[in-house]
Amino acid sequence: MNNPGPRNSPRTRRPTLYDVATQAGVSPSLVSLFLKDPGRISKKRRDAVQQAISELGYRPSRAATTLASSRTKSIGLVIDDYRNLWFVDLLRGMESVLSDLGYQVMLADSRPGENRIKEATDGLLAMHVDALVLAAEPSEAMLSGTWVPTVVAGWRNGIPEGADLITNDDDNGGSMAANHLLELGHVRIGHLSGSDGASAHRRAGFLRAVETAGVDPVVSTSAGTSEEDGYAAAVWLLDHHPDTTAVFAANDTMALGAFAALKARGLSVPDDVSVIGYDNSPLAKSRYLDLTSIDNRSDLVGVDAAHRLLARIEDPALLPERKLIEPALVLRGTTSIR
């Protein structure tokens, strides 16, 4: 058999647009046109080109397209850690508006502990992403020469000049968490706080609400925001304030750490101690954990970020904008009346 398909030729070079043009008996320009908008060429040629493409197994070279058109139709998303699942909602939110427009979202994580944020960003920029979403704490080094529309999502410190900012109202969220616990009748409330920017805002909101209610706040701040950090902070809290009846963790992962500390002391949730987390991550949604949490509506942040970037791609002269997304309390099974 004389199969011209790619299946049998083991190491031929990847077919190009010219191969397709030759095969279809048209000019390369026509093929290019087909790729861009098939509706604009005659049915006869359209079919011929389509057939040549599938016969050859042709895929356009993004590199060449990028180089020639200087538009990649792709958006970079820099996150801090794949294990912090809050980015998933952000990503889906972005995709929900970008996919239909033919944009692709590219992910890069900062390799936690190695501070590779700059590398991640550079990698994305080197690929000519049309715009950038920074969902990780921006560092000094990246402030300079970004050249593309950028929105920072979820962080509020060290914003690169000229970047948009769409973030969660963590202050308000902190207050919400505190008020929820206060309304349930708790007065011995401990807060497990982390060290990043978001934590600081959540803490501030918590303190404001608690003090407004005339209750003495207890805050245990740790170095990071991981489960271990949450555990350590909770251990400290329970050691120094054994009468605590409610715990507000700066994120769901830390709440898990609190669970561990409580379990180790034989305290049950929510009967002995109520626990509320933050992020409404898949963890919190888990049927087993069933963790009351604050949803920061990252999906909305994603949607907004996408719209914002599209606008800036259209008109780069747009002035940077700052916007807060209101969080929402998600009631589940880990908080109860005192």
Next chain:
Amino acid sequence: MNNPGPRNSPRTRRPTLYDVATQAGVSPSLVSLFLKDPGRISKKRRDAVQQAISELGYRPSRAATTLASSRTKSIGLVIDDYRNLWFVDLLRGMESVLSDLGYQVMLADSRPGENRIKEATDGLLAMHVDALVLAAEPSEAMLSGTWVPTVVAGWRNGIPEGADLITNDDDNGGSMAANHLLELGHVRIGHLSGSDGASAHRRAGFLRAVETAGVDPVVSTSAGTSEEDGYAAAVWLLDHHPDTTAVFAANDTMALGAFAALKARGLSVPDDVSVIGYDNSPLAKSRYLDLTSIDNRSDLVGVDAAHRLLARIEDPALLPERKLIEPALVLRGTTSIR
């Protein structure tokens, strides 16, 4: 006349290698050489180029590099769902060998529920990744014309022709889980199984071990592999076999579902029922959940996959290889003597 030079203009086009060359007073070729191997040019020029680069904020265009060299120094990784954290170990394993060699790993997920595996793969291929790791169930559509070295990790069905296969010995892992429970004295063992390829192997291994021990196996298979699926399967199991004293879940997420079902019935882990998961995901490692699990050593799979791909990039004629990685039991707090 001559162009004004990008030095002071604030909103100019992105600087190119030519701008750097002009600024540094050398030829473009030299700058290219600098980028490739700074050690090969004289110190004088090296410094000049380096300075020009930082003055201009220059970043090489990956698209141009790709086009000109046809090597992107990047590897694509296709995963099924960002929320299934097992890919993180795989990724880190790959990075541990690839990063030092200057390779970058690019991630794409298949958007669970939308079966976008082909799209994810195509996107990566369009970016000219030098090689591909498929950590998601390969589909028919992608079998044709891949053109780059490919290794499938963690799946064993529908392998594209010519692809390497590095996967976990799920059969053996299933047996390990069963034997662990048998050794603890359990004889009423239920298995919560999923519908994908890996689940099938784990189930087979489980059945083999249990039957060898002369114990009657009970398997509850559900449509997917999510926590809800685990919950449903566990509910069925407890309804039909209330005397069950041990549960082997096909993955950690499903184990979480089992926890939920057990909690709903007031059964405690491990006092009433032992639970063992699979994947040794961050979930299992969690201090709170402390889930005994089978570690499929995805990090090793990642390391092997990376080595394999590098070899195939060097010599594309290499014959496809199939390799199994042995899993390991990780003892934690959710299994105990009957």
Next chain:
DNA sequence: ACGACATTTTGTAGCGCTACAATTTTGCGC
């Protein structure tokens, strides 16, 4: 100071694609 090398630097020619102007084909009224 002079060849005979080794080392450093440069010019030339694409990589695969798109933009856009130029050209050819088609459709249509009369």
Next chain:
DNA sequence: GCGCAAAATTGTAGCGCTACAAAATGTCGT
């Protein structure tokens, strides 16, 4: 069947970079 506008198609000139051969410069022994 003719003229002319609209639609369809093609040619030309890069996009920013690298490979590689050619040229320039440097180093050394005698």
